[in-house]
Amino acid sequence: MTDILQTHSLNDNQLKAVLNDDKPMIIFAGAGSGKTRVLAYRMKHLIELGVEPRSILAITFTNKSAKEMKRRVSEFAQNESPVVGTFHALCARILRENADIIGYSSHFVIFDSGDQKVMIKRIIKEMDISTSMYNPSKLISTFSKYVREMINIDDIDQFTLRQKNMIKIFRKYKADKLQSDGMDFDDLISNVVLLFTNNPDILQKYQERYRHLFVDEFQDTNAIQYKLLSLLSKKYRSICVVGDDDQSIYRFRGADIRNIDRFLIDFKDATVFKLDQNYRSTKSILMLASDVIKKNFHKTKKQLWTDNVKGDPVKFLRTATDRDEAYKVLSIIKKEHNNGVKFSDIAVFYRTNSQSRIIEMQLAGEVPYMIVKGHRFYDRKEIKDIVSYMQLVQNGESNVCFERIVNVPSRKIGKKTIELLKIAADKNGLSLFDAIGVLMQQKKVSGLLSFYKLIKEAKGIDNVVNLFNFIITKSGYVDMLKNKGDTVSENRLANIEELRNAVIEHSKKEDSSLEVFLDGAALTDDSDDATDDNVNLMTLHASKGLEFPIVIIVGADDGIIPHSNALIDQDQMQEERRLFYVGITRAEKRLYILSSEIRMMAGMMHGYKVSRFVAKQFKENKYFLGDHKWK
DNA sequence: GTCAATGTCATTTTT
DNA sequence: TGACATTGAC
Numbered sequence: 001m002t003d004i005l006q007t008h009s010l011n012d013n014q015l016k017a018v019l020n021d022d023k024p025m026i027i028f029a030g031a032g033s034g035k036t037r038v039l040a041y042r043m044k045h046l047i048e049l050g051v052e053p054r055s056i057l058a059i060t061f062t063n064k065s066a067k068e069m070k071r072r073v074s075e076f077a078q079n080e081s082p083v084v085g086t087f088h089a090l091c092a093r094i095l096r097e098n099a100d101i102i103g104y105s106s107h108f109v110i111f112d113s114g115d116q117k118v119m120i121k122r123i124i125k126e127m128d129i130s131t132s133m134y135n136p137s138k139l140i141s142t143f144s145k146y147v148r149e150m151i152n153i154d155d156i157d158q159f160t161l162r163q164k165n166m167i168k169i170f171r172k173y174k175a176d177k178l179q180s181d182g183m184d185f186d187d188l189i190s191n192v193v194l195l196f197t198n199n200p201d202i203l204q205k206y207q208e209r210y211r212h213l214f215v216d217e218f219q220d221t222n223a224i225q226y227k228l229l230s231l232l233s234k235k236y237r238s239i240c241v242v243g244d245d246d247q248s249i250y251r252f253r254g255a256d257i258r259n260i261d262r263f264l265i266d267f268k269d270a271t272v273f274k275l276d277q278n279y280r281s282t283k284s285i286l287m288l289a290s291d292v293i294k295k296n297f298h299k300t301k302k303q304l305w306t307d308n309v310k311g312d313p314v315k316f317l318r319t320a321t322d323r324d325e326a327y328k329v330l331s332i333i334k335k336e337h338n339n340g341v342k343f344s345d346i347a348v349f350y351r352t353n354s355q356s357r358i359i360e361m362q363l364a365g366e367v368p369y370m371i372v373k374g375h376r377f378y379d380r381k382e383i384k385d386i387v388s389y390m391q392l393v394q395n396g397e398s399n400v401c402f403e404r405i406v407n408v409p410s411r412k413i414g415k416k417t418i419e420l421l422k423i424a425a426d427k428n429g430l431s432l433f434d435a436i437g438v439l440m441q442q443k444k445v446s447g448l449l450s451f452y453k454l455i456k457e458a459k460g461i462d463n464v465v466n467l468f469n470f471i472i473t474k475s476g477y478v479d480m481l482k483n484k485g486d487t488v489s490e491n492r493l494a495n496i497e498e499l500r501n502a503v504i505e506h507s508k509k510e511d512s513s514l515e516v517f518l519d520g521a522a523l524t525d526d527s528d529d530a531t532d533d534n535v536n537l538m539t540l541h542a543s544k545g546l547e548f549p550i551v552i553i554v555g556a557d558d559g560i561i562p563h564s565n566a567l568i569d570q571d572q573m574q575e576e577r578r579l580f581y582v583g584i585t586r587a588e589k590r591l592y593i594l595s596s597e598i599r600m601m602a603g604m605m606h607g608y609k610v611s612r613f614v615a616k617q618f619k620e621n622k623y624f625l626g627d628h629k630w631k
Numbered sequence: 632g633t634c635a636a637t638g639t640c641a642t643t644t645t646t
Numbered sequence: 647t648g649a650c651a652t653t654g655a656c
Contacts, residue, residue: 061645065645086646088646110646252642252644313641353642407632542643542644542645563643570646575643601641602641
């Protein structure tokens with residue numbers, strides 16, 4: 001305690017939160033108020049009081065914040081440190097230790113959203129249902145909702161006919177997953193909840209293991225995640241959650257802000273803390289942020305303030321077309337850079353991914369840039385293919401992986417052969433892979449046979465690096481790309497090299513098993529911290545948790561932000577406003593907000609009004625610095 | 632079984 | 647506009 005007091009300057013509220021008793025507590029932490037710091041110091045404090053570091057569990061939503069938290073924690077916990085991880089990583093770990101109890105093997109594979117889509121599509125086809133009525137992506141999000149809100153699908157009476165049909169598909173999907181020995185992201189959470197609910201002894205084991213809970217971005221938890229938290233914290237009630245209702249932007253994915261109320265009811269004795277001093281932004285920026293967000297409904301009054309300088313006024317610029325807007329982005333970047341700002345200190349935010357193209361076109365060749373979170377590394381085709389090979393080696397039951405790669409590179413195995421395989425598999429209750437043996441007795445298919453041998457041989461390799469090398473060469477994958485020889489293929493080869501590095505890195509770890517590697521591949525984004533000096537382009541969603549000296553927000557138009565689909569719905573409108581608020585509060589020094597009269601959307605020219613969120617500011621030119629010399 | 636030509640549809644998406 | 651999926655021709 002004395003250590004914390006002497007070495008670090010925490011403000012009053014921060015210090016109180018850090019030193020609070022080991023009881024339930026909730027911290028309302030405004031944007032830029034130093035919450036990560038508070039969490040880290042609080043852990044440090046607990047450890048100094050004699051708490052075992054490894055009995056502290058800090059749960060985050062993103063790998064990015066987990067990483068940041070780990071970094072902070074490592075500053076004071078050298079030998080032994082608290083456990084930091086995402087909800088999903090934590091659950092995967094628990095399930096690997098207990099999967100047999102809920103009917104899976106400990107080698108279960110993790111299906112990502114791409115795998116889900118493939119499975120759902122196949123089911124729809126098998127059940128002969130028209131995809132126009134039941135769109136796969138919609139189904140996936142509905143199913144996700146069933147799981148995350150713990151909806152009882154056996155309660156038939158409450159559903160419409162359409163819903164009943166969807167539930168049929170859902171059941172089949174569930175059965176397929178179990179048969180393939182795989183879980184999707186939602187399953188990871190719900191299966192742990194199931195495990196804990198049905199097995200009090202196991203729950204107790206984990207309650208003992210993780211006696212002290214910390215939860216970041218609490219406003220983004222959904223119902224089942226809350227359930228998990230309440231199970232884990234039930235015994236020792238040492239739980240510290242941090243959140244900001246103004247930064248809740250994932251309602252559409254099930255984040256339920258009412259969890260804050262639930263928490264306050266379930267933990268009546270919880271102490272409430274508010275961090276309202278902002279250390280990030282200038283007064284001008286913060287003033288705009290407050291102006292925007294105050295139109296939302298608020299449960300708790302919280303007024304962010306700062307001791308920082310007033311700084312430059314926020315600049316509002318209305319252009320004629322989206323091309324002009326993009327050009328303006330370029331000229332702002334150039335101007336800032338000429339004044340000594342690093343490219344990597346500049347960020348451009350937009351509402352939808354499609355808006356990035358026109359900006360990229362303007363920046364290309366003029367200014368270095370990178371798109372943050374465009375494509376996840378592990379989502380790239382070639383990476384998914386190779387990982388699928390590895391998954392199949394790990395777990396022959398996984399039909400999704402099988403179908404993905406059985407004919408990549410081409411082994412002359414087409415629809416017909418797969419159909420035959422499926423029939424053989426169904427008849428004998430086998431996986432597609434194991435059904436090869438049966439099919440071979442009736443009909444010889446040389447491609448299948450060599451594939452079968454390939455995987456069998458691979459199963460005998462127990463070192464991940466050797467396995468990886470075996471797969472990429474013996475499968476013919478690398479040769480296939482080399483033979484194509486175009487730039488796309490060269491790129492893919494480079495990505496495979498990158499994957500090789502990841503495999504090699506993994507092999508140096510304490511637990512270098514294939515499973516752990518594959519868990520990482522499914523659950524981790526590999527976006528290494530950019531070391532190059534690039535301008536950062538990203539969606540407003542992706543900007544959460546980040547900060548940049550210079551921020552440019554484009555598309556401040558009604559119908560863009562707020563998005564056209566949100567115009568009629570009050571709740572969605574509030575979420576759009578929070579999203580915009582998140583974008584604004586990322587800025588440290590200077591903020592530019594751009595809007596355009598006309599822009600090309602979905603192949604058509606559209607006229608737009610200035611976003612209602614800042615229409616007043618545009619009109620009054622309140623923060624406007626005239627600057628019309630561009631074209 | 633593979634490939635090119637048409638049709639269709641366009642939010643956000645921590646894992 | 648352009649990404650992507652499904653269809654139809656070889």
